[in-house]
């Protein structure tokens with residue numbers, strides 16, 4: 159049997175541990191600001207109205223069954239997912255430079271991409287170190303180390319301004335060995351809520367081009383950040399137009415509310431070249447080998463729901479409306495929390511709460527303050543002071559502001 163020195167007790171996952179602690183808390187005024195999942199103004203999960211409609215269509219389809227999907231997944235999903243992220247008129251799509259594989263949501267896409275790079279990123283000039291933003295989504299570290307890729311970090315968050323440490327980020331990426339892998343959050347950075355401006359993205363594209371770095375985009379919040387699908391994909395499209403070879407992990411967990419259905423896609427984009435389409439075909443064939451051994455083929459239900467919405471113009475328009483509802487409510491909560499803290503005269507500045515974008519606010523609260531909020535006020539957030547803004551609503555935002563005010567004083 160496995161002795162403890164061989165299989166030591168692993169620490170509980172911070173985020174899922176927090177979720178468990180929240181659920182176990184009997185307090186009537188507990189507040190969940192932990193997991194990055196949308197909640198409506200009644201603190202309930204929200205099944206998007208358009209998802210309910212698609213669900214009806216699936217369930218009323220007399221031909222519906224539970225057969226295997228192809229290894230690369232549901233083609234009617236992956237083709238539309240590629241258009242969603244790259245833009246229907248993307249030259250990369252026209253030149254057949256994109257290989258798309260349906261994945262087990264964003265995490266599965268990140269893993270498939272990491273596995274592919276671990277196996278094949280050995281070309282001349284490749285440096286196999288994966289640069290992750292500091293801070294980044296907690297799971298990124300283990301996803302890449304699990305496949306044997308070394309990781310490093312680039313500065314990202316400036317504590318004093320609570321904004322982007324752009325100079326620090328550029329310096330580290332400039333000093334990194336040429337051809338390094340760089341993981342970039344396409345929009346709505348997790349956990350900071352801080353995104354580069356379009357001008358800063360342009361500078362980063364130029365720097366990464368000069369360094370011949372390999373961009374690995376993680377997009378888990380498209381449409382969720384600004385409410386505009388195209389705007390939230392603009393960083394990726396900028397890099398594709400700049401002629402990068404790159405990969406994208408695309409999650410439909412948040413923007414479709416399909417969290418537990420594990421719907422997502424992995425995309426590889428070849429750099430423009432006469433042989434690009436042929437390269438893409440070879441890459442797709444190797445991705446299929448990896449996918450087959452990892453999951454054989456992806457889950458069908460969530461894929462069908464997302465595909466029905468993406469392929470029907472009327473449903474697509476309704477989905478955009480649902481996205482505006484979610485992003486709009488989060489933006490409203492940002493404004494309310496900030497103004498209440500300012501009304502209370504809570505020490506410090508709070509403009510970052512409305513300057514930041516997407517699901518999270520990186521409050522700047524210290525770990526002792528976070529623990530005090532949990533123990534004394536039953537308010538749950540990750541130790542790094544990240545608040546999932548969708549956990550706020552018109553009933554608890556005052557309570558949370560007052561509690562933050564108490565622990566900060």
Ligand SMILES: Cc1ncc(COP(=O)(O)O)c(CN[C@](O)(C(=O)O)[C@@H](O)C(=O)O)c1O
Nearest residue numbers: 173193194263264265295348376378409411
């Ligand atoms: C940047 C980023 N990338 C990928 C994912 C993967 O998401 P999925 O595999 O479900 O598509 C998340 C989700 N992160 C969380 O929202 C979060 O609270 O950070 C949470 O769902 C999680 O799993 O941690 C994320 O924040």
